[in-house]
Amino acid sequence: MSGPLSGVKVLEIAGIGPGPFCGMLLADMGADVLRVDRTKENDLGLPVPPEYDIMSRGRRSIALDLKQPDSIQTVLALAARADALIEGFRPGVTERLGLGPDACFARNPRLVYGRITGWGQDGPLAQAAGHDINYIALSGALHAIGHKDGPPVPPLNLVGDFGGGGMVLAFGIACALFEARASGKGQVIDAAMSEGAAGLMAMFYGRMAAGQWRDERGVNVLDTGAPWYGTYETADGKYVAIGSIEGRFYAELLQRLGLDPAALPGQHERTRWPELRAAFSAAFRSRTRDEWCREMEGTDVCFAPVLSLAEAPQHAHNRARGAFVDIAGVTQPAPSPRYSRTPGAIVRSAPRRGEGGAQALADWGFNQSEIEGFRARGALMLDS
Numbered sequence: 089m090s091g092p093l094s095g096v097k098v099l100e101i102a103g104i105g106p107g108p109f110c111g112m113l114l115a116d117m118g119a120d121v122l123r124v125d126r127t128k129e130n131d132l133g134l135p136v137p138p139e140y141d142i143m144s145r146g147r148r149s150i151a152l153d154l155k156q157p158d159s160i161q162t163v164l165a166l167a168a169r170a171d172a173l174i175e176g177f178r179p180g181v182t183e184r185l186g187l188g189p190d191a192c193f194a195r196n197p198r199l200v201y202g203r204i205t206g207w208g209q210d211g212p213l214a215q216a217a218g219h220d221i222n223y224i225a226l227s228g229a230l231h232a233i234g235h236k237d238g239p240p241v242p243p244l245n246l247v248g249d250f251g252g253g254g255m256v257l258a259f260g261i262a263c264a265l266f267e268a269r270a271s272g273k274g275q276v277i278d279a280a281m282s283e284g285a286a287g288l289m290a291m292f293y294g295r296m297a298a299g300q301w302r303d304e305r306g307v308n309v310l311d312t313g314a315p316w317y318g319t320y321e322t323a324d325g326k327y328v329a330i331g332s333i334e335g336r337f338y339a340e341l342l343q344r345l346g347l348d349p350a351a352l353p354g355q356h357e358r359t360r361w362p363e364l365r366a367a368f369s370a371a372f373r374s375r376t377r378d379e380w381c382r383e384m385e386g387t388d389v390c391f392a393p394v395l396s397l398a399e400a401p402q403h404a405h406n407r408a409r410g411a412f413v414d415i416a417g418v419t420q421p422a423p424s425p426r427y428s429r430t431p432g433a434i435v436r437s438a439p440r441r442g443e444g445g446a447q448a449l450a451d452w453g454f455n456q457s458e459i460e461g462f463r464a465r466g467a468l469m470l471d472s
Contacts, residue, residue, distance in 0.1 A: 091118020091423075091432040096171045096265065097452060099163070100147070101187075102126060103176035105220070105245065106204045106281060107254030110174055113258040115146025116423035116432045122448045123172075124163060125151040125441045127468055139292040141438040142420045146445030146455075151468035160186045165462075168195040169452050171268075172261050174202045179209045189276045192420070200264040200275040203259045206248075208280035220248035220281065227285035231290060236306030236313065252284025309333065315365035316341065316355065319394055320372035323420035328372060328380050328395035341389045345371040445469030 096119040100111045115121040124142070126407040135461045138144065150166075152159035164187065167173055173192060175182055182188045189201045206223045207213040213226075224230045225240075226245045227233055228427060234241040295301035307313040316332045332341040340357050342348075345368065352367060353360035372380065377393050384391035401412035402420050416437050423432035436444070446469040449459050462468060 090430060091116065092427055092430045093262075094118035094430070096120065097104070097169060098122070098261075099124065099166050099170040099173045099174040100183075101163075101173070101177070103174075103204075105176070105249040106257060106279075107174050107176035108201070109250050109254030110204065110257040110261070111146060111147065112173075113254065114261065116434065118430070118432060119172075120448070120451065121147045121444070122166065122452070124154075125468075126367060127151045127153045127441070127466075133360070137438050138438045139416060140418060142418065142447050143177045144438035145415065145420070145434050147439050148448040149439040149442050149443040150445035150448070150462075153466060154185055154187075156338060156466060157186075159467070162373060162462050162465060162467055163187055164195050164453070165190060165454075165458075167192040167199060170196065170199060170201040170452075171265060171306045172202060174204070174257070174261075176204045179205060179214050182370070193274060197273060198268050199305050200261055200268060200277065201274060202257050202261045202264075202277045202279065204253055204279045204281070206281045207282065207353050209278045220245035220253075223248040223252070223281040224285045226282045227289060228293075229285045229289050231303075232305060234312075236304070238306070240305065247285050247399060248281040248365075251287075251288055253281040256284035256287070256405045267458075294447075313361070315361050315368055318365075320369055322372055322375060322377040322380060324372065324376040324378075326377035328377055328384075329392050331390040333390070336357045337388050344383055344387065344389060347371060440470065442468035442470045444471075446471050 093114060096114070096303075098111065098114050098119045098121045100107065100121055100123045102108075102123055104123045111121050111123065122315050152162055154160065154163070166185075175187075175389050183190075192199050192201060203209060205214070206218040207216060210396045221230065221242050222244075228241045230242065233243055240278055248256075251461060257277065257279040260279055264277055265273055276432075296303060303310055305311060309317055312318050314333075316330060316338055319329050321327055330341060332338040335355070339349070342352070353364050355364075357364075375383070380391075383395070393403075400406060406412055410422055412419055413434065414420075415434055418437070423434060426432075445467070446459055449462065449469070450456075454462075459469070
């Protein structure tokens with residue numbers, strides 16, 4: 089293992105969305121993540137075959153039936169040797185299973201117990217079902233995304249599941265692990281996607297309080313309201329993105345579009361933004377996306393082509409940076425961020441249920457007799 093978290097042992101109770109994403113981030117940074125899978129297939133989320141399950145990369149797996157007392161004892165034995173635990177059940181479920189924080193702390197007082205839910209561990213909605221779209225709706229984020237006079241547009245599940253969920257939990261675990269080195273004590277992390285998404289909106293809440301942001305969609309600088317911050321169709325039906333906010337960047341945009349500033353409304357004349365947008369639209373439709381790339385890419389216009397998932401890994405900048413890698417024939421994002429001394433790495437593809445479990449237990453310090461005892465009590469472990 090390489091990476092800044094090398095040597096950190098993480099026990100991940102299998103889930104969907106933010107939990108697996110958090111596990112991927114920790115594994116990419118060198119943590120030894122052992123996932124506790126179910127022994128049978130389930131209908132959770134949107135499952136894909138393991139070879140395409142990018143968020144589950146870097147793990148090894150042990151499969152257990154958590155309805156069985158012996159399995160609970162196995163998980164507690166693993167928690168006793170872990171530095172951190174990830175679980176994404178509804179509040180109270182792990183307590184009912186016998187795997188709640190108190191039970192785990194009794195075995196391991198230094199354990200960092202990471203919990204990720206949509207609404208948090210308490211409050212009126214704590215027990216309600218939901219998905220990303222619901223959590224970001226409650227945070228104010230969903231209302232802010234979309235065009236004027238149009239409905240809110242879900243930004244995939246980037247804001248709740250991943251940005252406000254998995255990343256926040258990973259940050260919380262890293263912080264708690266750092267603190268535990270000094271205190272010798274673990275703690276519970278209550279990460280709520282609705283609150284994480286609200287945190288991502290900090291700048292906008294601040295600007296609204298300052299009178300610089302209207303509580304409407306599509307009328308502000310960064311939400312498709314400003315014509316100089318948005319996307320435009322090109323002659324070949326593709327799109328480019330511009331973000332020419334600053335005056336000097338805006339001036340270069342006009343120059344490269346071949347537009348005379350004297351014949352246009354001022355950059356910040358909001359009432360005339362529709363005129364400005366029409367002029368930009370007509371200009372961008374006069375050339376193909378590749379032609380605009382040759383004209384603007386790498387300049388101070390603040391420009392980029394809008395690339396599809398298939399196109400992005402092939403872009404020259406992404407190739408030069410190694411932003412995407414190929415693992416077992418599957419193109420996927422490389423670990424991020426980058427470290428000068430302890431780089432992260434993808435050490436393996438997603439495991440099948442139980443794959444690598446026996447070796448993981450050996451690496452965690454269990455002897456062969458103990459491992460065979462786990463097998464006898466129903467743990468599924470594959471040696472390869």
